[in-house]
Amino acid sequence: MVYEVYVRSFADSNGDGTGDLAGLRSRLGYLAELGIDAVWTTPWYRSPMVDGGYDVEDHREADPLFGSDHDVPELVAEAHRLGLRVLIDVVPNHTSDRHRWFRAALAAGPGSPERARYHFRPGRGRGGELPPTDWRSVFGGPAWTRAADGEWFLHLFAPEQPDLNWDHPEVRAEFEDLLRFWFARGVDGVRIDVAHGLLKDPAFPDLGADEEEIAQPPDRSGHPHWDLDGVHDIYRAWRKVAGEFGPDRVFVAEAWVDRPDRLARYVRPDELHTAFNFDFLRCDWDAAALREVIDRTLEALGAVGAPATWVLSNHDVVRHVTRFGDPRRARAAALLMLALPGGAYLYQGEELGLEEVEDLPEEVLADPTWERSGHTRRGRDGCRVPLPWSGSAPPFGFTAGDAPTWLPQPAHWAELTAEAQAADPGSMLGLYRAALATRREHPALGDGTLTWRPAPDGVLSFTREPGFGCVVNLSAEPYELPGDVRVLLASGPLDDGRVPPDGAVWLARS
Numbered sequence: 001m002v003y004e005v006y007v008r009s010f011a012d013s014n015g016d017g018t019g020d021l022a023g024l025r026s027r028l029g030y031l032a033e034l035g036i037d038a039v040w041t042t043p044w045y046r047s048p049m050v051d052g053g054y055d056v057e058d059h060r061e062a063d064p065l066f067g068s069d070h071d072v073p074e075l076v077a078e079a080h081r082l083g084l085r086v087l088i089d090v091v092p093n094h095t096s097d098r099h100r101w102f103r104a105a106l107a108a109g110p111g112s113p114e115r116a117r118y119h120f121r122p123g124r125g126r127g128g129e130l131p132p133t134d135w136r137s138v139f140g141g142p143a144w145t146r147a148a149d150g151e152w153f154l155h156l157f158a159p160e161q162p163d164l165n166w167d168h169p170e171v172r173a174e175f176e177d178l179l180r181f182w183f184a185r186g187v188d189g190v191r192i193d194v195a196h197g198l199l200k201d202p203a204f205p206d207l208g209a210d211e212e213e214i215a216q217p218p219d220r221s222g223h224p225h226w227d228l229d230g231v232h233d234i235y236r237a238w239r240k241v242a243g244e245f246g247p248d249r250v251f252v253a254e255a256w257v258d259r260p261d262r263l264a265r266y267v268r269p270d271e272l273h274t275a276f277n278f279d280f281l282r283c284d285w286d287a288a289a290l291r292e293v294i295d296r297t298l299e300a301l302g303a304v305g306a307p308a309t310w311v312l313s314n315h316d317v318v319r320h321v322t323r324f325g326d327p328r329r330a331r332a333a334a335l336l337m338l339a340l341p342g343g344a345y346l347y348q349g350e351e352l353g354l355e356e357v358e359d360l361p362e363e364v365l366a367d368p369t370w371e372r373s374g375h376t377r378r379g380r381d382g383c384r385v386p387l388p389w390s391g392s393a394p395p396f397g398f399t400a401g402d403a404p405t406w407l408p409q410p411a412h413w414a415e416l417t418a419e420a421q422a423a424d425p426g427s428m429l430g431l432y433r434a435a436l437a438t439r440r441e442h443p444a445l446g447d448g449t450l451t452w453r454p455a456p457d458g459v460l461s462f463t464r465e466p467g468f469g470c471v472v473n474l475s476a477e478p479y480e481l482p483g484d485v486r487v488l489l490a491s492g493p494l495d496d497g498r499v500p501p502d503g504a505v506w507l508a509r510s
């Protein structure tokens with residue numbers, strides 16, 4: 001059970017309105033009490049913060065915004081003392097344009113060895129005034145920007161995030177060293193950012209599709225820059241590096257691929273340990289669709305002997321309370337996710353039932369998507385609003401200082417603070433704590449298999465051995481439980497012993 005901390009929005013120790021490493025350390029007790037096993041921290045490295053820290057200037061140093069270099073070992077030591085493991089985020093697809101390598105590349109000019117670590121190319125058209133390909137940035141606009149001397153460089157994200165050339169041996173060596181650097185400092189694992197993007201087709205073919213399809217391709221097979229087969233050699237090498245530090249250092253891949261069998265390739269025995277299951281995250285609140293995703297996932301990952309993982313929210317997507325349109329559904333979804341075989345990833349604030357903040361004023365929007373899309377896509381700030389910890393008015397204990405939080409919090413979060421929910425077993429926090437505690441104790445939960453049970457349309461019912469059952473009702477009718485079961489945990493009140501629509505229960509055979 002891994003809990004994602006978006007460091008910037010978790011807890012602020014120095015009163016500047018932005019979360020930091022010491023703030024996180026001070027709240028580790030809350031996470032231990034919640035019942036998770038590990039914390040994944042989003043990037044806190046030196047960065048100009050164009051993309052919230054995913055534009056890394058120096059991967060071996062903490063940014064002053066987040067703390068000093070002392071804070072990292074202190075965080076790791078405190079987490080270990082509390083029995084929590086720490087995963088860090090490594091961003092191999094690109095660097096910041098302020099990274100020493102990119103500055104050297106710009107200074108050295110066309111044809112230089114410094115430029116070979118990135119993707120610099122001449123433009124098309126008579127004076128080279130057209131980009132080398134029609135590739136688009138994920139954040140909107142072209143994926144190429146022209147340097148002052150006329151060459152173009154590739155950036156699949158913001159122009160301040162130039163893509164590295166992973167065919168260059170120095171790039172490979174640098175990241176292997178970096179992994180050793182952090183593993184040697186006690187870090188337990190690494191989340192790999194854009195793991196599916198590292199290699200580019202050296203022929204640089206045009207995509208030729210329309211813009212929308214290029215940004216969100218329905219099928220990525222044969223794509224020139226997503227999910228190329230060669231990326232797996234990189235991860236085989238990384239696995240060996242992890243092995244130098246014993247059997248317990250783990251990787252999780254952020255790989256947006258279009259089929260479970262493509263995802264399974266990332267978690268073959270000599271590659272990465274786990275990968276986020278975005279098919280589950282992208283699935284609608286629909287029983288048949290969920291069942292299909294669950295089956296396909298278990299089948300594809302089972303075939304390579306890798307554990308399944310499940311995730312409902314993260315710092316890049318609309319929070320699931322809002323996606324599902326209803327806190328009751330979010331409660332039921334949590335019980336479904338936590339009952340499935342394998343591991344799960346929680347995103348900070350889902351245990352408080354936070355919704356997407358959809359009415360942030362335009363002037364505070366910080367996600368590069370907003371500018372890059374010409375103000376047509378607001379971007380991901382709505383799921384990144386600082387957490388409400390306590391009290392009845394913003395900043396809800398997030399910061400001790402007077403500086404405003406870097407994104408404003410809604411006033412009604414007074415009801416959703418960790419403090420307000422802690423004493424109420426009926427709250428979302430109460431539900432997550434109870435579910436995580438049961439998950440730890442119950443021998444049927446965690447790794448293993450499931451068996452589907454007959455149920456009416458719209459109802460998901462499965463059992464796990466020994467003696468555990470889960471029923472999720474996505475239909476419009478209440479569902480009558482069989483007589484030989486006892487309810488261990490329910491997502492909300494039952495309706496005369498029946499599971500109401502948008503309700504879920506965990507069961508024990510009596």
Ligand code: GLC
Pocket residue numbers: 051054055091157193194254315316
């Ligand atoms: C990943 C991160 C996202 C970031 C992007 C570029 O998708 O999760 O937040 O913007 O990579 O690094």
